[in-house]
Amino acid sequence: MRSIVWPTFLIVWQEQLDPFSLVADELSILADRLRSMVVAEVPKLASAAEYFFKFGVEGKRFRPTVLLLMATALDLPIARQTSEVAVNTLSTELRTRQQCVAEITEMIHVASLLHDDVLDDADTRRGIGSLNYVMGNKLAVLAGDFLLSRACVALASLKNTEVVTLIAQVVEHLVTGETMQMTTTSEQRCSMEYYMEKTYYKTASLICNSCKSIALIAGQTAEVSNLAYEYGKNLGLAFQIIDDVLDFTGTSASLGKGSLSDIRHGIVTAPILFAIEEYPELRKIVDQGFEKSSNVDRALEILSKSSGIQRARELAAKHARLASAAIDALPENEDEVVQRSRRALVELTHIVITRTK
Amino acid sequence: MISVRGLARLARSGYARRRWVYSSLGCSGSAPLQLEHSSHFRNPIQSSREVLGCRVIYSWVSNAISTVGQQVHLQSSSAVEEQLDPFSLVADELSILADRLRSMVVAEVPKLASAAEYFFKFGVEGKRFRPTVLLLMATALDLPIARQTSEVAVNTLSTELRTRQQCVAEITEMIHVASLLHDDVLDDADTRRGIGSLNYVMGNKLAVLAGDFLLSRACVALASLKNTEVVTLIAQVVEHLVTGETMQMTTTSEQRCSMEYYMEKTYYKTASLICNSCKSIALIAGQTAEVSNLAYEYGKNLGLAFQIIDDVLDFTGTSASLGKGSLSDIRHGIVTAPILFAIEEYPELRKIVDQGFEKSSNVDRALEILSKSSGIQRARELAAKHARLASAAIDALPENEDEVVQRSMRALVELTHIVITRTK
Numbered sequence: 215m216r217s218i219v220w221p222t223f224l225i226v227w228q229e230q231l232d233p234f235s236l237v238a239d240e241l242s243i244l245a246d247r248l249r250s251m252v253v254a255e256v257p258k259l260a261s262a263a264e265y266f267f268k269f270g271v272e273g274k275r276f277r278p279t280v281l282l283l284m285a286t287a288l289d290l291p292i293a294r295q296t297s298e299v300a301v302n303t304l305s306t307e308l309r310t311r312q313q314c315v316a317e318i319t320e321m322i323h324v325a326s327l328l329h330d331d332v333l334d335d336a337d338t339r340r341g342i343g344s345l346n347y348v349m350g351n352k353l354a355v356l357a358g359d360f361l362l363s364r365a366c367v368a369l370a371s372l373k374n375t376e377v378v379t380l381i382a383q384v385v386e387h388l389v390t391g392e393t394m395q396m397t398t399t400s401e402q403r404c405s406m407e408y409y410m411e412k413t414y415y416k417t418a419s420l421i422c423n424s425c426k427s428i429a430l431i432a433g434q435t436a437e438v439s440n441l442a443y444e445y446g447k448n449l450g451l452a453f454q455i456i457d458d459v460l461d462f463t464g465t466s467a468s469l470g471k472g473s474l475s476d477i478r479h480g481i482v483t484a485p486i487l488f489a490i491e492e493y494p495e496l497r498k499i500v501d502q503g504f505e506k507s508s509n510v511d512r513a514l515e516i517l518s519k520s521s522g523i524q525r526a527r528e529l530a531a532k533h534a535r536l537a538s539a540a541i542d543a544l545p546e547n548e549d550e551v552v553q554r555s556r557r558a559l560v561e562l563t564h565i566v567i568t569r570t571k
Numbered sequence: 572m573i574s575v576r577g578l579a580r581l582a583r584s585g586y587a588r589r590r591w592v593y594s595s596l597g598c599s600g601s602a603p604l605q606l607e608h609s610s611h612f613r614n615p616i617q618s619s620r621e622v623l624g625c626r627v628i629y630s631w632v633s634n635a636i637s638t639v640g641q642q643v644h645l646q647s648s649s650a651v652e653e654q655l656d657p658f659s660l661v662a663d664e665l666s667i668l669a670d671r672l673r674s675m676v677v678a679e680v681p682k683l684a685s686a687a688e689y690f691f692k693f694g695v696e697g698k699r700f701r702p703t704v705l706l707l708m709a710t711a712l713d714l715p716i717a718r719q720t721s722e723v724a725v726n727t728l729s730t731e732l733r734t735r736q737q738c739v740a741e742i743t744e745m746i747h748v749a750s751l752l753h754d755d756v757l758d759d760a761d762t763r764r765g766i767g768s769l770n771y772v773m774g775n776k777l778a779v780l781a782g783d784f785l786l787s788r789a790c791v792a793l794a795s796l797k798n799t800e801v802v803t804l805i806a807q808v809v810e811h812l813v814t815g816e817t818m819q820m821t822t823t824s825e826q827r828c829s830m831e832y833y834m835e836k837t838y839y840k841t842a843s844l845i846c847n848s849c850k851s852i853a854l855i856a857g858q859t860a861e862v863s864n865l866a867y868e869y870g871k872n873l874g875l876a877f878q879i880i881d882d883v884l885d886f887t888g889t890s891a892s893l894g895k896g897s898l899s900d901i902r903h904g905i906v907t908a909p910i911l912f913a914i915e916e917y918p919e920l921r922k923i924v925d926q927g928f929e930k931s932s933n934v935d936r937a938l939e940i941l942s943k944s945s946g947i948q949r950a951r952e953l954a955a956k957h958a959r960l961a962s963a964a965i966d967a968l969p970e971n972e973d974e975v976v977q978r979s980m981r982a983l984v985e986l987t988h989i990v991i992t993r994t995k
Contacts, residue, residue, distance in 0.1 A: 329779050352820065355753050355779055360813040362783070366790055366806035373799045382790035389784040396776065 233558035233565070234275075237282040241275050244317055251364070252357075277323055277421060278316040280449065280562065284425050284442055285312035286555035287544065288432045311372055311431050318368050318381060319424040321361040326388045328358035377427040384423045391415030395481060400501050403482050404490060410451070417457075418450030441540045445559065448537035453566045455530035458483035459523055462514075465570045477513060480504050484529060486513065489522030527567070534563040657982035657989070658699075661706040665699050668741055675788070676781075701747055701845060702740040704873065704986065708849050708866055709736035710979035711968065712856045735855050738792055742805060743848040745789040750812045752782035801851040808847045815839030819905060824925050827906050828914055834875070841881075842874030865964045869983065872961035877990045879954040882907035883947055886938075889994045901937060904928050908953060910937065913946030920944075951991075958987040 331354075362385065369378045394402075394412040402408040425446030429439035462485055464471035476483055480503055490496045496516045504510050517523065538560045547553065755778075786809065793802045818826075818836040826832040849870030853863035886909055888895035900907055904927055914920045920940045928934050941947065962984045971977065 326783075329783060353817075356813050356817055356820075358783075359753060359786075360810065360817075362786060363806055363809035363813060366793075366809060367803060369790075370799050370802035370806050375794050375797050375799070378794035378802065379791060382787055382794055385787035385790060386784065389780050389787060393777075393780055396780075
């Protein structure tokens with residue numbers, strides 16, 4: 215159970231808590247900083263930068279939101295003997311470092327998108343070989359490299375080798391996750407364990423390791439850092455599982471209105487995996503592949519009969535609860551701003567579950 | 572006289588951590604010399620080297636009076652007369668590094684094994700040039716270890732330091748190959764246009780992923796060094812590689828014919844990796860800022876010389892005459908030093924460059940003008956100038972009487988000759 219709600223905060227407690235608006239202003243500053251950095255340094259990469267910020271807006275800047283909220287949620291009370299000026303300077307300096315982690319995270323995220331999506335398009339543009347196409351792809355790869363290198367320089371500036379190690383591992387995980395997705399055996403493709411591992415590498419690792427980095431930079435204990443990690447990990451897993459569900463359901467609760475892009479690319483996700491447990495014949499269809507749309511239709515038919523979608527949602531909800539529990543396990547802090555950020559983080563665990571896009 | 576000059580040279584180097592004790596063999600006939608007779612004697616294992624005090628003094632003499640690169644000839648020891656092949660000095664160590672890298676890549680992500688093949692193909696092709704430079708630099712910058720540490724501790728320290736140096740070499744190679752994987756992948760795109768097999772797409776995507784994997788491995792390895800200055804340097808290198816490649820891809824007509832732009836691009840694409848990793852080697856060895864900068868200058872000038880000759884060879888190939896090279900630069904519209912120099916003499920070449928080189932007639936015309944001009948010659952001279960600067964940086968390093976150190980320094984100087992005279 216939560217601790218006593220102070221009467222003076224009662225009004226605030228009742229307000230609708232939108233996690234994104236809590237940090238929207240700060241995020242704008244970060245986004246502008248990133249945008250101007252990319253464009254000014256390497257103007258030729260400006261077109262790739264557009265892509266960069268397109269995704270930033272689309273995703274509501276989900277990751278940086280989590281990190282900035284976490285930064286506030288883990289704010290340690292500063293010893294009072296320090297002068298007020300020093301306190302403000304320390305706070306600002308620490309906050310800047312936290313923002314840096316958020317920027318780094320976003321740079322790495324977008325770099326991985328640039329690299330992944332570039333060549334996913336290759337087979338659909340096959341034969342349309344214009345120089346712009348080639349330049350576009352090459353620039354996208356270079357832009358990804360540029361962002362990665364910027365992330366490395368920024369990482370180095372934090373002068374925290376544990377954080378550098380964590381974030382560097384994230385990049386490795388992103389690659390591993392993408393490789394896992396590309397090159398699966400039939401056995402692996404129908405394995406829930408493989409799917410969860412892949413999901414961790416592709417989605418959760420970035421969020422949880424950057425959450426942990428936020429905690430480390432804040433000078434928090436190992437225990438608190440691990441709680442931040444657990445929050446990020448479970449939030450990330452929940453986010454991706456629902457993402458996979460939405461690929462089938464779209465904005466409606468019913469099936470088949472989603473983009474179905476996963477299944478068309480032969481990517482097998484949680485709903486299908488659960489359905490296979492109930493209807494083993496679905497396994498054969500999966501093994502045949504989904505190039506023929508008739509197979510897609512048959513799979514959707516079986517999926518709708520099964521409780522695959524439902525069980526996937528339950529799995530996501532389970533991870534969302536674990537994330538929420540991690541926040542509740544954080545050491546008590548009576549600061550109102552800190553409490554509000556923690557509530558916002560909990561609210562996020564609800565949002566990732568209930569969202570329809 | 573000799574001793575005064577030598578002392579003056581030592582004093583100029585400003586190297587504050589000299590701990591040498593010269594034995595009083597006095598074989599040169601002069602009075603025994605003792606510099607800074609400190610308690611920091613060398614490791615007893617190396618005491619046998621003091622027998623070579625004679626040779627040390629000779630080398631000291633030669634350092635004091637010789638010009639660049641000539642000290643080799645003034646030394647009396649037969650060991651010095653041997654043909655110095657820089658690559659063989661570190662070949663064994665490099666094999667170990669290469670195996671480590673190969674097994675790491677394959678074991679962790681077996682699917683990337685095919686990309687790893689590509690990786691090691693390039694490693695072999697380039698004679699592992701960069702790691703060779705770095706390992707030689709590591710030996711050349713070896714600081715004598717204080718004797719009060721126990722012998723076991725000394726060996727442990729040496730091994731630990733060497734491992735860190737090797738790590739820098741591995742990181743450098745990983746970054747180099749990652750950049751190759753990324754660059755070459757999409758250079759092939761337009762030649763394979765229309766041949767859209769899944770293997771083709773998978774091959775490209777795997778190559779991009781493999782490059783990312785190597786980059787991330789490099790970052791993790793960098794972090795393990797726990798030296799944030801080195802991390803910053805190497806991270807900047809990655810940025811420079813991207814910048815250099817971008818500069819090459821998207822030039823205006825003005826930039827394409829600018830020697831300054833060319834040199835800047837060459838720095839970013841080739842020299843930066845070598846010089847910043849040389850500097851990292853020095854920093855990890857605990858060297859002074861001055862020595863670290865010398866290492867940087869060596870790497871930078873060596874890299875520039877290397878690339879300029881590379882650009883020359885693209886025209887000349889293995890023969891001294893023109894047109895036998897692969898001509899791949901000019902066919903891709905990449906304008907390099909020989910052409911830039913030729914344009915200075917024959918402005919009409921500029922117009923041909925602006926037209927582009929898709930038509931082979933333009934290529935022929937350009938080659939014709941190039942052969943009339945002194946473009947190739949002047950490019951070679953520019954490379955030689957940078958090679959000399961690199962060599963001078965080694966000579967400016969603080970004296971070190973250790974034979975192994977000296978040999979490595981000579982090898983580094985030898986490399987500055989090799990990059991100039993090589994024909995492939």
